[in-house]
Amino acid sequence: MELWWDPYQPSQPYQAASFLTLSERFYNDLTSHAVPVDMRAVIALKGSALAVDIYSWLTYRLS
Numbered sequence: 001m002e003l004w005w006d007p008y009q010p011s012q013p014y015q016a017a018s019f020l021t022l023s024e025r026f027y028n029d030l031t032s033h034a035v036p037v038d039m040r041a042v043i044a045l046k047g048s049a050l051a052v053d054i055y056s057w058l059t060y061r062l063s
Contacts, residue, residue, distance in 0.1 A: 035060045 037059055045051040
């Protein structure tokens with residue numbers, strides 16, 4: 001599923017209290033196959049979405 005929200009689209013209401021409900025199976029898959037991410041690295045790379053994506057991918061592949 002793709003979830004998108006555009007703050008500049010006036011026809012779409014602001015949803016500050018939005019939430020996402022995960023199925024139990026998906027949640028269990030996420031928690032049982034978690035990837036260790038160093039938040040210091042993510043903060044250092046936050047200026048580039050590509051750098052964060054590559055870091056996340058490499059962390060996944062090497063863990």
